[in-house]
Amino acid sequence: xxxxxxxxxxxxxxxxxRAAAAIGVFAALASLFFVSIGxxxxxxxxxxxxxxxxxGYAVGESLVRATPIMLCALATLVPARLGLVSxxxxxxxxxxxxxxTGALLAWPLAPGPVLxxxxxxxxxxxxxxxxxxxxxxxxxxxxxxxxxxxxxNWVAAMLVTWLVHGxxxxxxxxxxxxxxxxxxxxxxPVLGDSRVHAGLALAxxxxxxxxAVLTRTRSGLVLDVLRDNPRLQAVTGCAVAPRIVxxxxxxxxxxGLAGIVETSVVQGRLQSDLAxxxxxxGFLVAWLAGNRVPQTVxxxxxxGAVLAAGDxxxxxxxxxxxxxxxxxxxxxxxxxxxxxxxxxxRGVGHGRG
Amino acid sequence: MKLPHRLARLLAAAAFAVAPxxxxxxxxxxxxxxxxxxxxGYNTSMDLGxxxxxxxxxxxxxxxxxxxxxxxxxxKVMERMxxxxxxxxxxxxxxxxxxxxxxGKKYPKVAFLHAGGLKLGDNVGTYWANSDDAMYLAxxxxxxxxxxxxxxxxxxFPIPQVVRSINxxxxxxxxxxxxxxxxxxxxxxxxxxxxxxxxxxSLVDAGVDVIGEQVDSxxxxxxxxxxxxxxxxxxxxxVSKLAPKAVLTGASWNWGPTMVKLVREIxxxxxxxxxxxxxxxxxxxxxxxxxxxVPEAVRKSVLARKGDILADRFVVWSGPIAGQDGKEVLPxxxxxxxxxxxxxxxxxxxxxxxxx
Numbered sequence: 001x002x003x004x005x006x007x008x009x010x011x012x013x014x015x016x017x018r019a020a021a022a023i024g025v026f027a028a029l030a031s032l033f034f035v036s037i038g039x040x041x042x043x044x045x046x047x048x049x050x051x052x053x054x055x056g057y058a059v060g061e062s063l064v065r066a067t068p069i070m071l072c073a074l075a076t077l078v079p080a081r082l083g084l085v086s087x088x089x090x091x092x093x094x095x096x097x098x099x100x101t102g103a104l105l106a107w108p109l110a111p112g113p114v115l116x117x118x119x120x121x122x123x124x125x126x127x128x129x130x131x132x133x134x135x136x137x138x139x140x141x142x143x144x145x146x147x148x149x150x151x152x153n154w155v156a157a158m159l160v161t162w163l164v165h166g167x168x169x170x171x172x173x174x175x176x177x178x179x180x181x182x183x184x185x186x187x188x189p190v191l192g193d194s195r196v197h198a199g200l201a202l203a204x205x206x207x208x209x210x211x212a213v214l215t216r217t218r219s220g221l222v223l224d225v226l227r228d229n230p231r232l233q234a235v236t237g238c239a240v241a242p243r244i245v246x247x248x249x250x251x252x253x254x255x256g257l258a259g260i261v262e263t264s265v266v267q268g269r270l271q272s273d274l275a276x277x278x279x280x281x282g283f284l285v286a287w288l289a290g291n292r293v294p295q296t297v298x299x300x301x302x303x304g305a306v307l308a309a310g311d312x313x314x315x316x317x318x319x320x321x322x323x324x325x326x327x328x329x330x331x332x333x334x335x336x337x338x339x340x341x342x343x344x345x346r347g348v349g350h351g352r353g
Numbered sequence: 354m355k356l357p358h359r360l361a362r363l364l365a366a367a368a369f370a371v372a373p374x375x376x377x378x379x380x381x382x383x384x385x386x387x388x389x390x391x392x393x394g395y396n397t398s399m400d401l402g403x404x405x406x407x408x409x410x411x412x413x414x415x416x417x418x419x420x421x422x423x424x425x426x427x428x429k430v431m432e433r434m435x436x437x438x439x440x441x442x443x444x445x446x447x448x449x450x451x452x453x454x455x456x457g458k459k460y461p462k463v464a465f466l467h468a469g470g471l472k473l474g475d476n477v478g479t480y481w482a483n484s485d486d487a488m489y490l491a492x493x494x495x496x497x498x499x500x501x502x503x504x505x506x507x508x509x510f511p512i513p514q515v516v517r518s519i520n521x522x523x524x525x526x527x528x529x530x531x532x533x534x535x536x537x538x539x540x541x542x543x544x545x546x547x548x549x550x551x552x553x554x555s556l557v558d559a560g561v562d563v564i565g566e567q568v569d570s571x572x573x574x575x576x577x578x579x580x581x582x583x584x585x586x587x588x589x590x591x592v593s594k595l596a597p598k599a600v601l602t603g604a605s606w607n608w609g610p611t612m613v614k615l616v617r618e619i620x621x622x623x624x625x626x627x628x629x630x631x632x633x634x635x636x637x638x639x640x641x642x643x644x645x646x647v648p649e650a651v652r653k654s655v656l657a658r659k660g661d662i663l664a665d666r667f668v669v670w671s672g673p674i675a676g677q678d679g680k681e682v683l684p685x686x687x688x689x690x691x692x693x694x695x696x697x698x699x700x701x702x703x704x705x706x707x708x709x
Contacts, residue, residue: 057436061429161541165709174471174696175511175708176448177541193459195429267425268451274424311430314418315437321389321420 015295018288018342019302026334030327037323044317048327051312052305058312060194064266066304067200068093068275071258072282073289073296074207075127078251079145080291081214082243083227088134088149089255090279092127094156096256097263098163099126101179101270104186105168112185119186119264120257127256128249130156135248139241145248153279161272168270179270187265199261204297206254211293223247255279281307284332288339306331380441380620382406383434384417385427387446387569388544394570395543395589398606399445399468405609406616413616414438423448431456435463441619442466443612446543447512453477464619466612469514471695473626480611481514482631483694484588484638485521486662487604488565489669490655491586492525494601494643495563496533497651498584499526504535505556505564507574509543511708513697515567518604520701521669522565522586527703529654536561537706543569553577563601575599584646591641602655603641611637630691634663670694675702 031041053059072089079086100123107115130152137143164177172180188198214220222238233240258278263270285303289295310324384403386396396419403415416434421427427449431442435456441464444453450470457465457474465477473479495504504526508515519537526533536559538552545568553574556564563584566574571587575596578585587593587603611631618624631637640659643652661667672683677700683689698708 051433055436057432061433064429165541174513175516175698177510178448181451195425268455271424273422276422276424276426308429311418311421311426312433312437315383315416315434318417321418 014342015290015292018290018338019295019299021342022288022334022338025338026331029330029334033323033326033330037319039317039319044313044319047313047316048306048309051309051316057194058308060191060196062301062305062308063200064195064197064304065308066301067197067203068258068262068278069281069285069304069307070200070203070207070297070300071254071261072278073285073300074203074210074282074293075251075253075255075258075279076283076286077289077291077293077296078210078254079244079247080286081220081223081227082240082247083230084138084244084247085146086131086134086149086248086251087146087283088131088152088252088279089258089282090275091149091153091156092130092252092255093259093262093275093279094153094160095130095252096123096125096127096259097270097274098156098160098259099123099129099256100260101168101263102126104182104264105179108180108183115183115186116188119182119260120188123256123260123263124253125256127252127254127259129252130256131248131252132245135245138248139244145244157272157275160270160274164271170269177271181269182264187268188261190265195266197261197265199257199265202257202261206257207293207297214293255282258282277307281332284335284339288335303331303335379412379414380410380616381414381416381438382441382443382616383431383437383439384415384443385421385430385434385445385449386417386419387421387423387448388419390417390419392544392570393572393590393592393595394568395606396445396569398589398608399443401590402606402608402612403443406612409609409613410616421446425452428452428456431465432460435460440464441616444468447510447514450479464624466615471513471628471692473628476626478615478624478626478629480608480615480629480631481695482606482611482637483633484604484606485517485669485694486633486659487638487640488518488521488586488588489525489528490640490659490662491565491602491604492522492527493529493655493658494525494647494651495522495565495584495586496526496529497654498601498647499530499533499563501560501562502530502533503559503561504533505553505559505561506535506537506704507540507549507552507556507564507566507568508537509540509545509568511539511698513695516697516700516708517694518565518567518588519704520697523701523703524669524674528658529651533703535565535704535706537700537704539706539709540568546570546573549573550577554581557581557583571603584644587641593641593644597644598646599644600641601644601647605639605641607637607639628691628695633659676700677702677704 034041034044075089100119103118103122134145134148138145168179170180190197285299289299313324388396390400421430443466445468450467453465453467454474454477457477467479469481470479506519523535540548565586571592575592579596579599584601585599591605593600670689672687673685674683676682
């Protein structure tokens, strides 16, 4: 009992135990699957590892894939500190991509630093705006934020499709649904000739700041207090409603930033399907990481690496893409199962515990 | 605070580990497909080409990856293929073009071959084939078999190669039934089985009795048409075995010989990036066998027109051609140049729908 209590008492070690358990469950499930499709599990795991981190290039691609997942995980984490379950990172990501692209289309010839700032800030504002509706509905009506954010994901994705098929379609693209290309002045710098971009550094800096705010400042710690006992707002005078709005907006801004960074520097243009599952992956990452910033960052890197390895696995072993999707799906099953089991075992739920 | 330090080191490692690529004598070809390689349609046609190259050119190795979206994801996949040894990349989907050109600058020794684009790079060429002749002949068949004169066309994106197919199909139909119209439905994606089935059903409900298509796989539309008791014209791969009553004919691809030719040129060092274009005449495009329902007289007239095309006695893209609003877009006796064909963004008279 003392060991269990000690483990539960140190969030970092508990997270390591959870991560190890998740990796173990994933390895077991994936092995079963590999055997069932006639592939030797050991070889397959080696190939996944090589495709994820076997060279500088592989590491770079893993980092590129991890960046929007990390930002979307942080987007889920901030409201979750107050006990809110937002699943709207995908929609906020698209909204950020829209507003950031709008900034480019509005001032395409603005000087570099101004344009880049406008595009990035536009992305953050877009994401925050997309979270505003669910935040107000939750704070004052109350409509459950999980449902409203989920529904708005579809709306934002469709809005992007509508824009790139219509008003924002590049006239030179001959009918292909995508916006004009982002000029170099509106793109974050990349590292060497890799595709790793300054968006990763931005995400890491923001993560450090966020961690400090959440764990070292009064406004951060109040969230923990209110989450654990909402009735304390009467006693302490800390109103919940403004904090619902604030955490949702900050979360939305993180996801919006993911959207505009992905659009400008990785895709190079606004187009449909740019989220590539980052919102959902980010949600699961934050969940398994117990909504703690350092663990979330580490886990986002791991998940990004496995997702980035999909094509490498296909190239190296000639398994069909559906097999790599199954493996990635099993990873999420393992994350969810371990996250859920540990929450139950500790007797507290994630989010709205 | 420890974590960012470790990451910084990883980032530095990523920056310095980019090695130059070296082309070898026996090529390794990397093929990237936007959908499943076994979609029984466009991607299957490209994969049949890959298999033909592997069989024909001994020692050639091929890599292939399926279901890669037309986003920056393909840039990553192409780069991984190059790092896995590929010195020739077949980027087989339209939306891969800009990413192939961008990556071409980074890997000047690798040859990129893009299917159907109209842009070149120093080491990026394109290959495609004019399937308009076959679509025109299929349209003739459709117009002759249709009782209502109402034809439908289900298509993915309003890009030139698709717009051309719709127009050629309609012009062909009007050659056998001057009153024929073609109602266009866009699905917004290369593989959208649910939308394709829905579109087929709504066209049938509106009185359409023959449907043409240009999405990645003709399967859904063929099988839905079979179920509803109407006809369809296929594309990319002959699916008549899977919908024997519905399929009238179709325009199929035969990419193998073009791909072999390009690979040989690249290996010999004689290749210059250009727009390589095949057609019905050189066999890159095939008019599929007729379905049982097509009457003998119709077969004869369609095959006679095919003979005219092969003998240069008839040119599909030759004026007079009227646009949707009836105004002339191509004067009588004028052939349409390739660049104009491949940037087509208008519908001919008789097409119902918008290029949007």
